[in-house]
Amino acid sequence: DADVTQTPRNRITKTGKRIMLECSQTKGHDRMYWYRQDPGLGLRLIYYSFDVKDINKGEISDGYSVSRQAQAKFSLSLESAIPNQTALYFCATSDGLGTANEKLFFGSGTQLSVL
Amino acid sequence: GQSLEQPSEVTAVEGAIVQINCTYQTSGFYGLSWYQQHDGGAPTFLSYNALDGLEETGRFSSFLSRSDSYGYLLLQELQMKDSASYFCADEGEGTTDSWGKLQFGAGTQVVVTP
Numbered sequence: 001d002a003d004v005t006q007t008p009r010n011r012i013t014k015t016g017k018r019i020m021l022e023c024s025q026t027k028g029h030d031r032m033y034w035y036r037q038d039p040g041l042g043l044r045l046i047y048y049s050f051d052v053k054d055i056n057k058g059e060i061s062d063g064y065s066v067s068r069q070a071q072a073k074f075s076l077s078l079e080s081a082i083p084n085q086t087a088l089y090f091c092a093t094s095d096g097l098g099t100a101n102e103k104l105f106f107g108s109g110t111q112l113s114v115l
Numbered sequence: 116g117q118s119l120e121q122p123s124e125v126t127a128v129e130g131a132i133v134q135i136n137c138t139y140q141t142s143g144f145y146g147l148s149w150y151q152q153h154d155g156g157a158p159t160f161l162s163y164n165a166l167d168g169l170e171e172t173g174r175f176s177s178f179l180s181r182s183d184s185y186g187y188l189l190l191q192e193l194q195m196k197d198s199a200s201y202f203c204a205d206e207g208e209g210t211t212d213s214w215g216k217l218q219f220g221a222g223t224q225v226v227v228t229p
Contacts, residue, residue, distance in 0.1 A: 004157075033216075040123070042202055042219040043158070058216070088155060102206070104150075104217060106157040 003027045004106035006091050014115050019078040021110050023091030031095070032074040033104065034058075034066060037088040046089075049074055081114040088112075119203050119220035126226040127193055133221045135188045139201035147179050147186040148204045148217065158202065163187070190225065200226045 004025045013019050023032065030051045035043040045058030047066040055066060063085060065077045078085055089110045094102040121137045137147065146165035152159040164170055164179035164186060176189040190197055200222040 037155075040221055042221040043204075043217075045216060045218065048216060059218075090157070102217065103148075103160045103163070104158075108157050109155065111155075112180070 002108065004091060004093055004105055004107035006089075006108060006110050009108065010111045010113075012113045013081050015082055017081050019081050019112065021078075021089055021091075021112070022075045023074045023076070023107055024072050025091075025093045025105075025107075026072065027093055027095075027105060028071075029093035029095050029105070030071065031093060031102070033091060033092040033094075034064075034074070034076045035106075036060065036089045037090060037109075043090065046076065047113065067079065078112075078114075081112075083114045086112060086114045119205065119218070121201075121203055121220040121223045123221070124224040124226065128228050129193055129195060131193050133225060134188045134205065135190070135201050135203075135225070137186045137188070137220055139184050139186075139203075139205055141219045145206045147177070149175075149177055149188045150202045150204060150219070152202065152222070154199075161201075193227050195227050195229070198225060200224050206213060 007022045033048040034046040036046055037043050044060050046064050047058055049055050052068050056092045067075050091107040092104040094104050119139045125133050127133045147161050148163045149161040152158040152163050162170055162177040165178055167181055169176055169178045174191045179186040202217040202219045203223045204217040
């Protein structure tokens, strides 16, 4: 079984709909992240959480919200989806040892298409 | 702020050596990480350089020069399975708040041909 699981793997939705992407992990890591990947732009950080009570915005948080329901679960919501949110979304975890060189473990991604 | 620049694509034949360069401009810097991604799958960690010099892990090596704000990933004895995208990343900003918040380059697509 995957250590970092994202659901759904693929989603097609319409403009204006509310969408939730879910992420769960069995690695026991405190730190969880949501990244977005667009062709030619690499991975960009949307939100991150260093523990259950900690939520922080990344570089592109507008139009998104998150919820850290438990150490193992971190969900990303698009309140009102728009076409330029069409992208590949990755959840990631790290062990948060409090040093530089955080090694990230990624889920398999969710391909979201907003029509 | 920071940015990382790397070439968009590199093509090489099986058995060859490929070097993927990454230059960074960051107000603070801890070290450079490299990740591999196959066909839109999950990125996976390859290596990390905190200090200047070469780190070797099997066929892959990574190098860092802080004075030149430059690093590279070296792929030796290329195999078809090495066809993938490779991303450099750093934590930048020079504060402990940036630990764990990796920022990535746009990626280099490596195409290995027979």
